[in-house]
Amino acid sequence: MKVRVTVNGVAHEREVEPRLLLSDFLRHEIGLTGTHVGCEHGVCGACTILWDGEPARACLAFAVQAEGHDIRTVESLAPAPGQLNALQQAFQDSHALQCGYCTPGILMTMTAFLAENPKPSEEEVRHALSGNLCRCTGYQHIVDAVLLAAERGA
Amino acid sequence: MKPAPFDWQAPETVEAALALKSVHGDGARFIAGGQSLVPAMNFRVAQPGVLIDLSRVAGLDSLAWSPDGSLRIGAMVRYRAIERDAEVARHLPLILEALAEVAHPQIRTRGTLGGNLCHADPASEMPAVMLALQARMEVRGPGGTRILPAADFFLGPLTTALAEDEMLAAIMVPPLPAGAGTAFLELARRRGDYAMMGVAAVLRRDGAGRCAEARLAFCSAGPTPMAAPGAAALLVGTALAAADIAAAAEAAKAEIEPMGSVQASPAYQRHLAGVLAARALTLAAERAA
Ligand SMILES: Cc1cc2nc3c(=O)[nH]c(=O)nc-3n(C[C@H](O)[C@H](O)[C@H](O)COP(=O)(O)OP(=O)(O)OC[C@H]3O[C@@H](n4cnc5c(N)ncnc54)[C@H](O)[C@@H]3O)c2cc1C
Ligand code: FES
Ligand code: FES
Numbered sequence: 001m002k003v004r005v006t007v008n009g010v011a012h013e014r015e016v017e018p019r020l021l022l023s024d025f026l027r028h029e030i031g032l033t034g035t036h037v038g039c040e041h042g043v044c045g046a047c048t049i050l051w052d053g054e055p056a057r058a059c060l061a062f063a064v065q066a067e068g069h070d071i072r073t074v075e076s077l078a079p080a081p082g083q084l085n086a087l088q089q090a091f092q093d094s095h096a097l098q099c100g101y102c103t104p105g106i107l108m109t110m111t112a113f114l115a116e117n118p119k120p121s122e123e124e125v126r127h128a129l130s131g132n133l134c135r136c137t138g139y140q141h142i143v144d145a146v147l148l149a150a151e152r153g154a
Numbered sequence: 155m156k157p158a159p160f161d162w163q164a165p166e167t168v169e170a171a172l173a174l175k176s177v178h179g180d181g182a183r184f185i186a187g188g189q190s191l192v193p194a195m196n197f198r199v200a201q202p203g204v205l206i207d208l209s210r211v212a213g214l215d216s217l218a219w220s221p222d223g224s225l226r227i228g229a230m231v232r233y234r235a236i237e238r239d240a241e242v243a244r245h246l247p248l249i250l251e252a253l254a255e256v257a258h259p260q261i262r263t264r265g266t267l268g269g270n271l272c273h274a275d276p277a278s279e280m281p282a283v284m285l286a287l288q289a290r291m292e293v294r295g296p297g298g299t300r301i302l303p304a305a306d307f308f309l310g311p312l313t314t315a316l317a318e319d320e321m322l323a324a325i326m327v328p329p330l331p332a333g334a335g336t337a338f339l340e341l342a343r344r345r346g347d348y349a350m351m352g353v354a355a356v357l358r359r360d361g362a363g364r365c366a367e368a369r370l371a372f373c374s375a376g377p378t379p380m381a382a383p384g385a386a387a388l389l390v391g392t393a394l395a396a397a398d399i400a401a402a403a404e405a406a407k408a409e410i411e412p413m414g415s416v417q418a419s420p421a422y423q424r425h426l427a428g429v430l431a432a433r434a435l436t437l438a439a440e441r442a443a
Contacts, residue, residue, distance in 0.1 A: 019157045040196050055259055055260040057189075060188055060193065062188075126345075
């Protein structure tokens with residue numbers, strides 16, 4: 001089947017099998033490997049992308065469903081190669097990642113969250129993080145990073 | 155690629171979607187938000203030969219209010235659209251309070267109320283809320299439309315009254331009685347997980363402040379969402395004092411049939427039902443004018 005999708009502002013057209021997951025489409029067809037794949041059943045959050053601006057699981061959608069939609073991945077965050085955006089910088093400054101496997105999904109979740117809630121409380125940040133698993137950090141530094149980004153007006 | 159191969163059909167009318175379902179029978183599945191179906195397909199627990207996508211079917215994705223105050227929610231309305239709707243927040247706050255406990259924002263972007271109700275997971279919040287709100291299901295099939303009360307729609311775990319060639323087209327939620335107070339509470343291991351126990355309460359007082367109407371419905375409390383009409387009836391005519399509420403909450407524990415899970419034994423679920431029902435009724439009583 002033919003599918004036309006905008007990814008990070010660039011229009012793509014591909015011939016795909018209907019069963020190709022959006023996560024695999026992004027990684028294998030478009031070559032954007034920043035979107036990670038953990039559980040492939042919606043639980044871990046590593047594959048979180050923005051779908052028309054809203055956070056969604058790339059592993060729970062078929063590429064054909066993204067026809068005509070606007071998808072953003074973690075690769076869209078940095079303003080230029082070698083640079084970080086304010087949220088990413090706050091993650092670096094707060095030591096909010098260790099292995100980094102969960103980080104792209106958390107960055108995309110928090111990008112949408114901060115856009116809607118620019119001055120969150122710690123409790124709100126923890127609630128917003130509940131759909132993303134991190135097996136390394138214990139979450140505390142991630143919460144710190146999101147609050148730091150909010151304080152800096154990310 | 156995790157799921158088994160399938161054909162993809164994206165009809166644009168209800169009639170075309172129903173015709174496809176009639177032709178392919180139980181080899182075909184409708185796909186709404188995919189947030190229950192795609193995990194099952196990734197595990198290959200579900201291997202439909204044909205997927206009939208409902209997202210491009212005209213008319214299924216609208217929220218519409220009638221002059222009498224009832225709300226018609228098209229089966230394809232996404233959770234996110236409901237939680238962003240200021241009128242729903244104002245007139246049916248019970249829906250919003252419960253939606254906040256349904257999965258995570260990333261799941262609510264794509265998940266739909268219709269898909270959730272058709273999935274009929276007894277641990278799911280919305281079926282219990284629909285019981286408490288006395289919603290009616292608009293079911294479309296080759297023979298036309300039939301309307302089912304929520305209480306008749308849920309038959310068992312993952313089982314609804316939909317025939318193989320039928321689909322859910324819309325959910326009709328009647329207005330709450332004037333001045334009614336509502337509350338939804340649940341306990342889950344982590345935010346966004348399925349509840350070990352959850353309860354929806356609706357209360358209305360008469361002019362003298364006595365309880366004129368009470369409704370209670372539970373999730374994770376049996377093979378279907380479970381109403382507790384006996385417990386609710388105990389409240390009618392009382393002043394909704396702490397002792398009245400405690401007696402009703404105790405009675406509700408005997409009306410449900412919790413089945414237990416890896417997280418909670420049936421006895422613990424029953425205990426939670428009593429505690430949560432008392433808290434939800436207290437909140438709803440405070441909120442009832
Ligand atoms: C990580 C995670 C956590 C979750 N946590 C919760 C939770 O806490 N509480 C909760 O309630 N849910 C939870 N869910 C499930 C979620 O709410 C699903 O979105 C919902 O159950 C299904 O809605 P959907 O639109 O995605 O339906 P789909 O997955 O597309 O469909 C579900 C089923 O309904 C059928 N169907 C869909 N629409 C129709 C129709 N109009 N007519 C007839 N049949 C139809 C499909 O064929 C399928 O069998 C969770 C999901 C995930 C992935
Ligand atoms: S890979 Fe999508 S949620 Fe885990
Ligand atoms: S940093 Fe390793 S999983 Fe989060």
